Amino acid sequence: MKTTTVPVYAAFFFILVLSVSCHRDSEAPDVAFRRIEMCMESLPDTALYLLKSIPHTEKLRGKLQADYALLLTQAMDRNYVKFTSDSLIALALNYYTVERGDSATRAKAQYYYGRVLRELGKDEEALTFLSSAKEMFGNIQCCKMFAMATDEIGMINRKKKLYQESLENFRESYTIYEELKDSLSLVRAGQNIGRAYLFQNKWDSCYFYYINALALAREKQYSSEVSILHELGILCRSMGELKKSERYFLAAYEKETDEERKYVECMSLGYLYIQMGDVENARKYFKMSINSSKEYTRIDAYNNLYFLEKDIDNFEEAIIYHEKADSIVNVLDEVDSQELITELQKQYENEKLRNDNLQLKVDRTVFIFCGTVIFLIVAFYMCYYYYKSKNHRKKIAEIESQIRDNEEEIKRYQQEMEEIQELKDQVLEENRILEENRMKVGELNGKIVLLSMQNKTLSGLLKELGGELTVGPSSEQYISAFRLLLAIKEGTLRGKLSNGERYKLFSLFDLLYSNYVTRLLDKTPLLTKHDLEICCFLKFGLTNEELARIFQTSSDSVTKAKGRLKGRLGISPQEDLNVFLRDF
Incomplete structure (x- = not known):
């Protein structure tokens, strides 16, 4: 009793510590990720729970987002959660593919992307990433992950009916697991080798690896013992050893704890008893399979009962079973039709x-x-x-x-x-x-x-050409004034204007703009020479900064001077002085 209670308490204590730590470090997710990674191998369900408990994961960016995506994919894989999309692991792959992170992390991202693709049925793409991951793990001598990538490649080859290649892959991983003394992985690899031989109809080699895997699974009390017993039953049935097959199927049925999986064992026993000519036991186990929650299992059970009763001329019972099978098929067809319509609608919207x-x-x-x-x-x-x-x-x-x-x-x-x-x-x-x-x-x-x-x-x-100068006795004066105005505009004038230069400019503006200066003085006789200068320069389109440079003062002083000029000209503070002078 002590030997079982102590590990349970230790595991509970470890989970509690991790939970508290993750909540305490909610502002430092990288610390939580390191602790979750520590329990990924031994407590994958706890790792998945803790990852899903991390708040505001949608705000993660960069490395934190990639680490979270990789850990969550790993936890889902360890807990046999079915993948429906590669978008999650793609976040990690896109981040680590550009030479970010260490080599082991990049290789792991490649491996899990291949795993997800294989689950989605994209075997060729998966093979590319798994082969790349295998090479990377080999370079950094990460034996466990190297063997896992080899296992995945073997399963793809087996699905492609390349049985010899898959057998070589499984043997390679089996050797590594033996060196690592990883009994759980060794059981899985032995079972894979047995399956490879089973597909090649090599019964003796298949039986050898299955028996070794079964012995190790029983010794370590692994749940894979049930699946090995079931496959041994299939092997013996294929070899014609029906009694031995019956023992294995019954043992698998007794040890199976999953209720739904028990119905699968019932179906296998029903098939076996039909081969053995034992109608009563066949009927018994097929009827037990009728209680399955899986529609296709129930359909198979009803159909087998139909053929069973038909063969012994019990047509009334046979018709009842046939009708029940048809009713389930019709319901499934309606559901499939609705799903098809929904899928088509979704495709249309997409x-x-x-x-x-x-x-x-x-x-x-x-x-x-x-x-x-x-x-x-x-x-x-x-x-x-x-x-x-x-x-x-x-x-x-x-x-x-x-x-x-x-x-x-x-x-x-x-x-x-x-x-x-x-x-x-x-x-x-x-x-x-x-x-x-x-x-x-x-x-x-x-x-x-x-x-x-x-x-x-x-x-x-x-x-x-755009000039407005009239050549005459005073043309030189206007030309000189025009040059002076251009020098002011271009910022090449140095020093303040003299009285003579002001007179030239005022005469030029009178000439260019219909007695502009004269009209200003008629309107406001009290305007100073400085006021007239400002009026002329604003009429010519100079800015506050250019005026500040000409008058050797600041822009604020120019603004104040323009404000005073508004008052002298009788313009309201809301009006624009530049617009007024431009239209004057």
Whole structure:
């Protein structure tokens, strides 16, 4: 009694400690994961319970999310929970495939992804991941996991009817389990070898491995003893040793604790007794199978009873059993139809969702494409207008320079004419010199006329290019003021404006904007020169930062100055000064 009670209490105490630890470390899931991993081998059901008890697992990210997904998949596999999707283990695989974590963890993620794929019936894909995991476990000399991966590969080969290859796989894992002295895995590997021989009809070798596995399972009191007894019954029945088969099936029936599995043993006994010609026992065990909760087990039981009663000419009972089997089949057909309709509806909804997502993706692609095209067009026109404006400014500068040079030439020619006129008044000069002077004056007048015509032509071209300057006696003053304004705009002006420069600017703005300065003074005679400067610069489109740089002050001071200017101009605080001056 003590030998059984102590391990039970120890296990209970260990579970209690783990539960408390997981709750205490709820803010440190990595610590809880390490403790859960410690009990995964010996207490897989406890590990699964603790993993499902961890709160807010949906908030886990990165390594914690991958560790949780791997541990939960491992616990579900250890507890024989059926996998319906590979999405959980895919989280771990995607994280560890990019060389994160240690080699053992990466290999384990590969292994369990292969296990899940095999459960989902994707054998070829599973074989790829299991083979990769086996190689990785071999490189790091992780013998237990290496043997487990080899077992899985053997089962896939057996399913593909590659019996010799599967036999070699199971023998390889069997050897490793012997070296590790892992009795539970040794029983499983021995049973797999027996099955491989069974499929090849090699009865003696099959019987040898089954008997060894059965002896070890009985010694260690493993639950796999029942399945080995059942398979030994199948083996003996195939060999024609019906009495020995009966002993194994009855032993399996007696030791089976799962009620539903007992009905499977009943069906096997029923088949055996039919072969033995024992109608009463066959009927007895088939009738026991009728109590199964599995519909297909009940159908098989009713059908076997139908054939049994029919063979002994008990047609009334046979018809009853046949009708009962048909009624269950009809119910299943209706359920299958409903499930099919539900599945089709689900497929339709999924397809509709995929189409909607695809349409959204197409719309987004079209939007991005159109946006890109529009951006490129706008960028092209901006570049075009920038270079065009740059060329215009260059041409305007060249024309201004040419006009200035022409005016200087005109002034020089006029000065020469004045000097000649003075010489003309001197009587002492000879007639020949006077004649030459008259010819020279005529030549100078001709040059002045030509330069004046050229300046007129350049003025028209300057106007076409966006310039508003009128060439005349004061054109140099306006050109100088325009250059000064450009220097202010480009930030190349150094120091404050002089009174002369202010006068030039005010004259230029009067010329450009229909007596702009004059109209401002008519509206508000008390405006200072500084106020007029601000008005002109705002009209020209300068920002607060540019004004602060010109006046060598801060942006806040400029803002305050604009506020005072609003008051002098009679503008409400809510109105925009820039808009007012632009429209003035």
